[in-house]
Amino acid sequence: MYKQILPLLVLAIAVFAAVIAGCTGTAPAADTGSVNTPPVTEKAVYIIGIDTDYPPYTFLDENGNPQGFDVECAKWIANDQGINIEFKVVPWEGIINELLNNNIDMIYSGMSITPERSALVKFSDIYWVTNYGVAVRKNSLVTIDQIMNGSAKIGAPKGTTTAEWIQKELIDSGKMPPEKLILYDTFPQALEALEYARIDAAIYDTPVVIESIDGKYLDFIGTIESGEKFGIAVRKDDAQLLSKLNAGLKNLKASPKWSELVNKYDLARR
Secondary structure (H helix, E strand, O other), X not given: OHHHHHHHHHHHHHHHHHHHHHHHOOOOOOOOOOOOOOOOOOOOOEEEEEXXXXXXXXXXXXXXXXXXXXXXXXXXXXXXXXXXEEEEEOOHHHHHHXXXXXXXXXXXXXXXXXXXXXXXXXXXXXXXXEEEXXXXXXXXXXXXXXXHOOOOOEEEEOOOHHHHHHHHXXXXXXXXXXXXXXXXXXXXXXXXXXXXXXXXXXXXXXXXXXXHOOOOOEEEEEEEXXXXXXXXXXXXXXXXXXXXXXXXXXXXXXXXXXXHHHHHOOOOOO
8 A cells, every 4th residue: 555655645746846846936038039248338437548749639747647639628528428537648659559459448649540540440530630740940941842852851750640651652652762761759859850950850740840849949841731630549349439439529519618729729720
């Protein structure tokens, strides 16, 4: 008798356990055919890479604090879009690598939009357009025509569109021998070489040239039409950040602050 009851009792317990499990357990999620991905979250602080040898756009004041047109624009946009930012000084020649390696989150320092750079990063809407300016020693006989025909020895900063333009338009075209282009780590180094007559002229973005030669025994002799278009650079996968920057830039340009900053840094006449 006990042998007959025992199998029935075991079966009843198993059925009861299965019912309890079905009532209290968590049902498996339905297969929707899609992969759940976490939402994109904002960073607590976005790091902006800047070149501090680039007045009036980005430079350091006497206390070592970042200043300039781009710095003030970045602060306004950050406040408008509700994000936190910090500035980091980065050598210009390696600044895109710093962005791609996640050491900074954007470049806001007068970066010209070019096809080569656009292959690596994503740019915001254009926020400024400028041309190249030419500086020479006071009382120099060097002219813009001599720059354009390749007869002058020219200095420019490494890794800049200015250096690329000289290479393409003057050297590659056969107008100027390669040894007449001297590249420097910074524009102030090029100006120092100019003052000591190691080169005949220094070329860079016009507002930077005018600002940088102030108080030096140097003259600004004119511009070369280049139509440099400036944008804010971010990594290609930072679409959310780029959207905020474009929105903030649009709001800034529509506000009285834009004209105030343009006038403050005397950009309209440069």
